Amino acid sequence: MKCSVLIVEDETSIRDSLAELFEVDGTRVIRVATLDEAKKALAAEPYQLILSDIRLGGKRDGGLQVMAAAGLLSPEAVVIALTAFPDQDNRLASQRLGATYFLEKPADLETIASVAAKHGVPSSLFPNAAVAGAEGTPPGA
Numbered sequence: 014m015k016c017s018v019l020i021v022e023d024e025t026s027i028r029d030s031l032a033e034l035f036e037v038d039g040t041r042v043i044r045v046a047t048l049d050e051a052k053k054a055l056a057a058e059p060y061q062l063i064l065s066d067i068r069l070g071g072k073r074d075g076g077l078q079v080m081a082a083a084g085l086l087s088p089e090a091v092v093i094a095l096t097a098f099p100d101q102d103n104r105l106a107s108q109r110l111g112a113t114y115f116l117e118k119p120a121d122l123e124t125i126a127s128v129a130a131k132h133g134v135p136s137s138l139f140p141n142a143a144v145a146g147a148e149g150t151p152p153g154a
Contacts, residue, residue, distance in 0.1 A: 016134055017058060019087075020044045021051045021065040021079050022095070027118070031064055034122050034136050035129070048072070051079045055086040062134045063087060064125070067096040067103050077103075080110035091132045095120055 018035045022028040023046045032044045043060075045051050048069055063083050069075025076094065083092055094112040096103055104115050114128055123138055130139035 016040045016062070017060045018042045018062045018129075018134060019051070019054055019060045019064070019083075019090075021048075021063070021069065021076065022046065023066060023070050023075075027066075027095075030122065031125070034126060034138070035062075035134070037135050037137055037140050040135055046070075048075045048078055052082050055079075055082050060087045060090045062093070062129055062132065063090045064093045064095060067094055067107065068098060074106075077106050077110055080107060080112055084111040091129070091134070093125065093128060 016039060018040060020028055020031045020042065022031065022044070028044050028046065032042050035042045043054050045054055051065070063079070065076045065079045067076035069079065080092055080094065083090055092112045093114045093116060094107040095116055095118055097118040099115070099117040107115050116124065126136040126138040129136055130142035133142050135142040
């Protein structure tokens with residue numbers, strides 16, 4: 014089974030860095046820059062991992078809308094909220110909408126990869142992480 018990762022980030026350099034981190038054998042990476050693109054991607058397939066900027070496209074709630082859609086369309090996904098504005102309101106709203114993790118930008122790629130590996134999502138830093146059910150190997154085995 015292929016692992017699917019959705020990266021929702023309007024800053025090209027961050028989006029590309031995150032995509033490179035997860036572009037490993039057995040992982041499909043979809044990268045989008047807008048809320049509309051994210052909604053289309055979420056409607057097209059389920060994801061194991063979703064990374065989303067909170068202030069997407071300059072809108073304070075753009076990433077929060079992504080998380081709301083993810084909760085409906087990929088309810089099993091691990092969601093990592095990324096923000097350069099780590100205020101308590103954003104943190105609480107992200108958690109309410111299903112974000113598993115809340116990380117402040119610039120987020121360390123090793124931290125992101127480690128979080129993903131804990132949930133069985135491989136990366137270039139942790140290539141041996143396995144999605145539960147993929148080839149019969151549970152995460153962490």
